[in-house]
Every structure is written in structure tokens, then in C-alpha cells.
Amino acid sequence: MFRLGFKRTHVGTCWDANARQLRQLSRSSITFAASAPKQRDGKKKIKLGIKKKAAAPSKPKRSGMTHLKFKDAVRALNFEKNAADISGSGIKPLSFDALKSQDSSVVKYDQYALQTLRALDSFKKYQHHELFSEPVSLVNSNTLEISKFLENFDSSSKNNRLCLIGSKGIGKSTLLSQAKALALSKFQKDVVLLHLDHTEKIVEGSSDYIFNKRLGKYQQPMFTKRWIMKLREANKEVFEKMPLTRDVSFTSKKTEYNLKKNENSLYDFVLLNHDFGKVGPSTAFSFFIEELVAHSKNIPVLVTIDNFNVITSEPLTAYYHPNFTPIHVSEFEIGDFILNLASGKLSFSKGGVLLSESKDVADRHTLSVGLGITEYNPYWKVDECDVSIAENLLDNGGVAPLKLKELSKAQTRTLMSFWKDVNVLQNRDYPLQEVFKSFEQIASEEVAKAAGANVEDHEFDPEVHFEKIVNHNFVRSAGNPGHLLKSVALSY
Amino acid sequence: MVELTKDFFKNQVFVVSPASGLKLQMSIVRAALRGLRSPVQSKGKYAVSFVNTVRLNSNSHNSNTNKPGLFPQIYPVNKDKIEESDIDEWLKAVKELRGGKAVAETEYEVYLTELANPEQFQQNEFVPSEEQKAQVEKYANKRVPVQHNTTVETVVNLIMRDGKKYKAQKIVYRALYIVHLRTRKDPVEILEETLNKLGPLMTTKVEKTGVAKNRVVPVPLNRRQRNRYAIMWILDGAEKKKSSDFSVRLAEEIVSAYEGKSSGYDKRAQMHKAAMAQRAYIRL
Numbered sequence: 001m002f003r004l005g006f007k008r009t010h011v012g013t014c015w016d017a018n019a020r021q022l023r024q025l026s027r028s029s030i031t032f033a034a035s036a037p038k039q040r041d042g043k044k045k046i047k048l049g050i051k052k053k054a055a056a057p058s059k060p061k062r063s064g065m066t067h068l069k070f071k072d073a074v075r076a077l078n079f080e081k082n083a084a085d086i087s088g089s090g091i092k093p094l095s096f097d098a099l100k101s102q103d104s105s106v107v108k109y110d111q112y113a114l115q116t117l118r119a120l121d122s123f124k125k126y127q128h129h130e131l132f133s134e135p136v137s138l139v140n141s142n143t144l145e146i147s148k149f150l151e152n153f154d155s156s157s158k159n160n161r162l163c164l165i166g167s168k169g170i171g172k173s174t175l176l177s178q179a180k181a182l183a184l185s186k187f188q189k190d191v192v193l194l195h196l197d198h199t200e201k202i203v204e205g206s207s208d209y210i211f212n213k214r215l216g217k218y219q220q221p222m223f224t225k226r227w228i229m230k231l232r233e234a235n236k237e238v239f240e241k242m243p244l245t246r247d248v249s250f251t252s253k254k255t256e257y258n259l260k261k262n263e264n265s266l267y268d269f270v271l272l273n274h275d276f277g278k279v280g281p282s283t284a285f286s287f288f289i290e291e292l293v294a295h296s297k298n299i300p301v302l303v304t305i306d307n308f309n310v311i312t313s314e315p316l317t318a319y320y321h322p323n324f325t326p327i328h329v330s331e332f333e334i335g336d337f338i339l340n341l342a343s344g345k346l347s348f349s350k351g352g353v354l355l356s357e358s359k360d361v362a363d364r365h366t367l368s369v370g371l372g373i374t375e376y377n378p379y380w381k382v383d384e385c386d387v388s389i390a391e392n393l394l395d396n397g398g399v400a401p402l403k404l405k406e407l408s409k410a411q412t413r414t415l416m417s418f419w420k421d422v423n424v425l426q427n428r429d430y431p432l433q434e435v436f437k438s439f440e441q442i443a444s445e446e447v448a449k450a451a452g453a454n455v456e457d458h459e460f461d462p463e464v465h466f467e468k469i470v471n472h473n474f475v476r477s478a479g480n481p482g483h484l485l486k487s488v489a490l491s492y
Numbered sequence: 493m494v495e496l497t498k499d500f501f502k503n504q505v506f507v508v509s510p511a512s513g514l515k516l517q518m519s520i521v522r523a524a525l526r527g528l529r530s531p532v533q534s535k536g537k538y539a540v541s542f543v544n545t546v547r548l549n550s551n552s553h554n555s556n557t558n559k560p561g562l563f564p565q566i567y568p569v570n571k572d573k574i575e576e577s578d579i580d581e582w583l584k585a586v587k588e589l590r591g592g593k594a595v596a597e598t599e600y601e602v603y604l605t606e607l608a609n610p611e612q613f614q615q616n617e618f619v620p621s622e623e624q625k626a627q628v629e630k631y632a633n634k635r636v637p638v639q640h641n642t643t644v645e646t647v648v649n650l651i652m653r654d655g656k657k658y659k660a661q662k663i664v665y666r667a668l669y670i671v672h673l674r675t676r677k678d679p680v681e682i683l684e685e686t687l688n689k690l691g692p693l694m695t696t697k698v699e700k701t702g703v704a705k706n707r708v709v710p711v712p713l714n715r716r717q718r719n720r721y722a723i724m725w726i727l728d729g730a731e732k733k734k735s736s737d738f739s740v741r742l743a744e745e746i747v748s749a750y751e752g753k754s755s756g757y758d759k760r761a762q763m764h765k766a767a768m769a770q771r772a773y774i775r776l
Contacts, residue, residue, distance in 0.1 A: 062734035430637035
């Protein structure tokens with residue numbers, strides 16, 4: 001047995017190697033071996049430079065107006081520019097003073113309110129605003145309920161807490177927008193609007209997060225910065241009217257700022273201070289809230305939190321502690337701020353808190369227990385109901401639930417009539433089963449017609465047909481405006 | 493529970509369909525007998541559950557009150573009450589006839605053999621009321637509307653895979669929604685107009701002549717065939733658009749076809765060209 005000096009890892013390989021070695025030792029293997037190719041005279045040319053790769057097959061160019069998916073595409077492509085102009089159709093802007101006269105009518109938002117609501121991202125995706133040249137809404141009994149809520153703004157916000165509940169498409173987010181527009185109308189723009197449109201952003205893990213030892217809370221700089229930017233844009237005029245109640249100094253972009261009490265405004269603070277988004281502990285947000293609380297004696301604050309039940313349904317966030325346990329939403333600065341507002345622990349001297357649930361979130365019992373709708377069941381599992389949050393909501397008199405009502409038939413008719421006027425609703429005749437006829441059949445029918453045979457006597461009366469469409473869609477949607485719009489615009 | 497008396501039977505009319513024949517008649521008799529075999533004593537009379545045994549004709553209760561019912565005909569009318577002995581006699585007659593007795597002798601046997609001729613009990617009349625007549629006149633010469641537009645439905649059906657109609661519907665409705673947003677016109681009308689513009693008028697078919705050379709014959713297409721070609725070309729064109737959402741791609745292709753930019757127009761021209769080349773074989 002030869003010792004070949006390589007690891008005997010595999011039996012087959014080892015024996016193959018031995019055979020090769022043996023062949024090399026034999027004389028005949030050399031004799032019969034093919035001669036090496038002759039080298040040409042001179043030096044071998046060496047190709048310099050980068051080796052050219054074979055050209056990759058080019059991707060076919062794809063045409064089209066967008067790469068986006070449906071929901072994003074209809075929003076991003078500015079289709080509202082093609083819509084019929086509603087300015088000449090006599091639609092009035094939503095007004096707090098004239099609200100009773102505007103009951104059951106379609107309204108738009110005035111220019112300032114529209115600008116503010118757009119800055120706050122109040123008009124959400126898939127609300128079909130692209131159908132109209134500007135956002136519109138219908139005033140109904142729910143709006144009148146909200147006007148009562150706004151009338152209580154002289155008292156502190158802990159006594160004025162409301163949660164909107166109702167089925168999907170009933171108009172909860174639209175009512176929040178109406179509430180903000182009504183608040184601006186009532187207080188003549190002297191109201192602070194703190195609106196959070198997408199509460200999922202707090203818990204879903206899309207932001208960075210750091211622990212602030214001084215506050216004992218986690219902070220989300222990226223999220224906080226973006227939210228503050230929205231609030232700054234929306235509340236510019238009112239923030240400029242709010243002088244600082246104490247001096248503050250901070251460094252931003254290597255420049256030191258010393259903002260003086262009564263000299264500088266809150267707008268200067270939120271404009272110049274970049275600590276909201278600093279990746280490090282910061283007290284900028286708490287300073288901002290303290291200033292709002294201090295000014296709330298004169299300037300009311302309306303807090304509107306859309307999709308509030310995200311917090312109550314998923315209190316354990318997608319973020320983790322260093323020991324790899326999930327962080328509770330109350331351990332975040334913003335999460336704690338929202339829960340304190342909802343519980344009344346943090347209160348503005350004048351103002352109110354308006355919460356709204358989302359039906360796209362998995363249903364848990366926390367919100368219904370917190371609103372006093374359902375009684376707590378001790379046999380529920382931990383993730384089915386967060387008792388601490390539910391008890392928080394019940395504190396200080398509790399949050400009052402407001403179940404939104406569906407549209408009446410008259411309101412449905414008003415809304416559909418408006419859609420018809422702006423060319424959103426197509427008042428077309430009922431489709432009939434198409435009969436594909438041969439040429440002979442058509443010819444014979446024409447002959448019969450000429451001879452005075454029975455001809456189908458059907459006349460299309462647009463008014464009668466519109467009433468039929470109203471009845472049909474009212475029954476189909478059960479007065480739910482979201483479903484109504486879908487059955488009109490997304491069904492053929 | 494119904495009290496089984498002679499008066500009760502007089503007022504009942506039992507309907508038998510003409511196709512069922514003797515078999516059904518016998519089943520009625522058997523059902524009635526079952527009821528009689530399990531009597532419940534109620535005020536000295538027999539009571540029997542009659543609900544599931546027969547079906548009553550709802551439109552004949554007014555006009556047929558004077559006519560004798562089926563039961564009075566098949567059961568001896570000269571009896572006021574049904575006794576136990578009557579049932580025994582009846583069963584005995586049934587047994588005899590089943591045994592192959594050809595000639596009916598007793599009263600009961602005669603009745604039972606008459607059941608083999610169900611024509612006398614058959615009631616096949618329908619008399620419409622005045623209201624019904626008026627309704628028929630009102631809707632005469634009118635077609636019944638369908639739920640969805642047929643052109644849209646054809647597109648849906650051509651997109652549908654594995655029977656997932658709702659999914660296909662969602663794609664088409666969303667596409668038409670975008671078409672509406674782009675053009676601000678009725679999207680169904682736009683679709684129909686596009687299909688009308690894009691659909692080819694003629695196609696060619698190869699006809700076997702039986703000799704060496706086959707014949708290519710131009711054939712006109714009907715509306716349904718034209719629509720199908722146009723829809724398939726639109727779906728082909730939609731595949732080349734860049735959005736990952738089928739509804740967006742389809743909407744883009746419908747709009748470009750409406751504007752006359754679709755690649756389907758080349759295919760249409762090619763088909764027309766082929767048909768024109770073979771116009772010598774056209775049959776009029």
C-alpha cells in the first residue's frame with residue numbers, strides 16, 4: 001500500500017488517486033501520452049484591460065403612467081385635476097355657525113381648513129377624494145353630535161373626551177376632518193390641532209428608537225420629527241401667536257440658539273429646534289407639550305387620534321428591550337403622551353380629545369372595556385385585553401363612545417344627486433342581455449318592424465331611473481357612505 | 493291534527509300531477525291509511541295528521557268548493573264515520589288486488605281498481621287572475637335586465653382564472669375606475685367604443701378542397717367574435733405596461749386603445765390585409 005500523503009477522507013477518492021499515481025509511474029503511460037501543443041515563436045500576446053463580459057439581455061422597456069399599485073396610483077396621479085369643478089355648483093364651505101342650516105347637505109372645506117387638513121394628512125388613502133376636484137363631505141347627525149363636543153371646549157380636555165366607533169366606511173376619519181374644520185371655524189383659526197393620522201407608525205417598528213434615561217421613556221426621533229413637521233405646517237399661524245413661557249437654549253446645525261421668554265414664539269422653537277429628530281435623548285417634545293399646556297388657557301387644543309385602537313389592540317409593540325422583551329406602548333414618549341391624554345392624566349385647560357377606532361385592526365376587547373361597552377372578563381387571555389390601558393381609559397369619568405349613524409334615504413339621495421352633478425355617478429339604463437344575431441335575423445326583424453310588428457316599447461326616463469338607482473344603492477349599502485361610494489364608483 | 497270526518501274529506505281537493513299516474517295515487521292512499529292505522533282518540537272520532545301527506549293547490553280553493561274531493565271519491569261516500577272494520581275491509585281489498593285478483597268484486601275493490609285510471613282525479617287547470625293578466629300585459633314585449641353589463645362581464649370572464657370571478661371583477665372594476673378618472677367619461681361606454689374600434693371585421697379560415705391546395709377564405713366576424721379579439725389584444729397590451737398591479741396596467745391599455753395607440757390596431761390591420769389578399773374566395 002502506498003502512502004500518498006493526503007487525507008483519507010473518502011474511500012473511493014483515495015483509490016482513484018492511487019490508480020492515477022500508479023499510471024504516472026508506468027513507462028507506457030509516458031510513451032502513449034499525447035504531445036503538448038507546440039508553442040508559437042515569439043512572446044505570447046497578453047490581453048490587457050478588463051475582460052469584457054457578454055452583454056446582459058436588455059430588459060424590455062415598459063411603458064405606462066405609473067409603476068404604483070392601484071391604491072397608491074389613484075392617489076399619486078393627481079386625477080382630481082381632471083374632475084369637474086365644484087366651485088360653481090353652489091357647494092358651501094363647512095361652517096360652525098351655519099351648521100344647522102347645512103344639515104343633510106354636501107359641503108366643502110374653506111381654503112385655510114383645506115390647507116391645514118392636507119398638512120395633517122387628514123385625507124387618507126382610498127377615501128376616493130380623487131373623484132372630486134376638492135374634498136367634500138356630507139353634514140349629518142354625526143356632525144351635529146361633534147358640534148356639541150366642540151361647544152364644551154371651555155372646559156378642560158379631560159372632561160371632553162370622545163371616541164368614535166362604527167362600522168368600516170361609516171365616516172369616522174371624515175368626521176375627524178369635519179371636527180377639525182369646525183374647530184377652525186368656531187375659534188377663527190385660534191385653535192391648536194394635534195392630529196395623528198396613522199397611529200400604526202408608533203407601534204409597527206418603522207422608526208428608530210432610543211432610551212431617554214432622564215425621562216425613563218423610549219423616544220422615536222424619526223417619527224417625532226416627522227409628526228412635528230406636520231404640526232408645524234398645519235399650526236403655523238397659531239404657533240406664531242404663542243410666545244414662549246420660559247427661556248430655552250439649544251444647538252442646532254452647529255448654531256446655538258437662545259430663545260427668550262415672551263420674545264420668541266413656539267413656532268420659532270419648532271422651526272429652529274432639530275432635537276426632535278436627534279438620535280439621542282432630548283427634551284424638546286416634552287418642552288413643546290408643556291408650552292401647549294401653558295397656552296391652553298387661551299388657545300384651545302383639539303387632539304384627534306385616528307386608528308386609536310391600534311394602541312389598545314397591540315400594546316406590545318414591534319420594538320424590543322435590550323433583554324429582548326417587547327416594549328409596551330406606554331414606555332414610549334409619544335405612546336405615553338397619547339394614553340395620558342386619553343385617560344385625562346394630561347389635560348389642556350381648554351380643549352378636547354377625539355379618538356377614532358379603525359376597523360382594519362384586529363378586534364380586541366381593550367377598547368370596548370375601556371369605553372364601558374363591554375364588561376371585563378377575567379378569563380380572557382392577556383393579549384385579548386390590556387387591563388392597564390382599559391382602566392386608564394376609564395379614569396377621570398371615562399371616554400364617552402359615539403357610535404356613528406348611517407345615512408338616511410334622503411341624505412343618500414342628496415349625496416347621490418351631487419355625485420350625478422359632478423359626473424361621478426353614471427345614470428345609465430339597466431344593462432340588458434345582449435342578443436348576438438345573425439345577419440339574416442337582423443334583416444328579417446327589420447322587415448317585420450317595417451310591417452308594423454311589435455317593437456319593444458321602452459323609454460329611458462333619467463329621473464325615474466335615478467330614483468331606482470338611489471333605492472338600489474341605499475338598500476345595497478345600508479346607508480354606509482363608504483359602501484355607497486364603492487357601489488356607485490367601483491361596480492359596473 | 494285534523495279530525496277525519498266525512499265533511500272534512502268533502503272540502504279537501506287533492507292535486508295529482510298527470511305524469512305520476514297510479515303510483516302516486518297509491519302513495520296517497522298509503523299515506524292516508526298510515527294515518528288511519530295509528531288513530532288518536534279525540535271526542536269519539538278518529539284524528540289524523542294530514543299536513544305532510546298531501547299538497548293543497550293554492551289557486552283552486554275558491555273555484556272548486558262544490559266539486560267533490562279526491563277522498564270522497566276514493567272512499568265510500570255513504571259512510572258518516574270510519575270504523576275499524578272499514579279499514580280492515582280496505583286493507584283486505586288491497587291485499588286481494590296485490591295478490592293478482594283481476595276482477596273487482598267488493599265495493600272497496602272497485603274503488604281501488606278505479607284508482608288505476610287517474611285521469612278523473614287529475615286537475616291540470618291554471619286560471620290566471622285579472623291582476624296576473626294585467627302584469628303579463630305590462631311586461632310583455634320587454635326584456636329582463638341583467639345585473640351587470642354584458643361587455644364588462646365578457647372582459648371579466650376572459651380575465652378569470654380558476655373560477656375566481658370576484659378577483660377578476662375587482663381587477664376590471666378598478667381598471668374602469670381609473671379609466672373614469674383619466675377620461676371623466678362613462679367607462680363602460682369607453683370600453684364598448686374601444687372594442688368596437690379595435691375589433692377586426694374579417695378573419696380568414698382555411699378550407700379543405702380535397703385536392704392538393706387548401707383554400708383560405710375570408711369570413712366576416714360577428715360582434716361577439718370581434719369583441720373577443722379586441723379584449724384579448726387589450727390583455728396582451730396590458731402585459732407590457734410597467735405597473736405590478738393588473739388593474740392599473742389594464743386601465744392604461746384601455747385608455748391607450750381608446751386613444752388609438754394600442755398594438756392591437758396593427759394586428760387588426762394584419763388580419764384585414766390577409767382577408768383582402770384572399771378576397772377572390774369571398775362568398776356573398
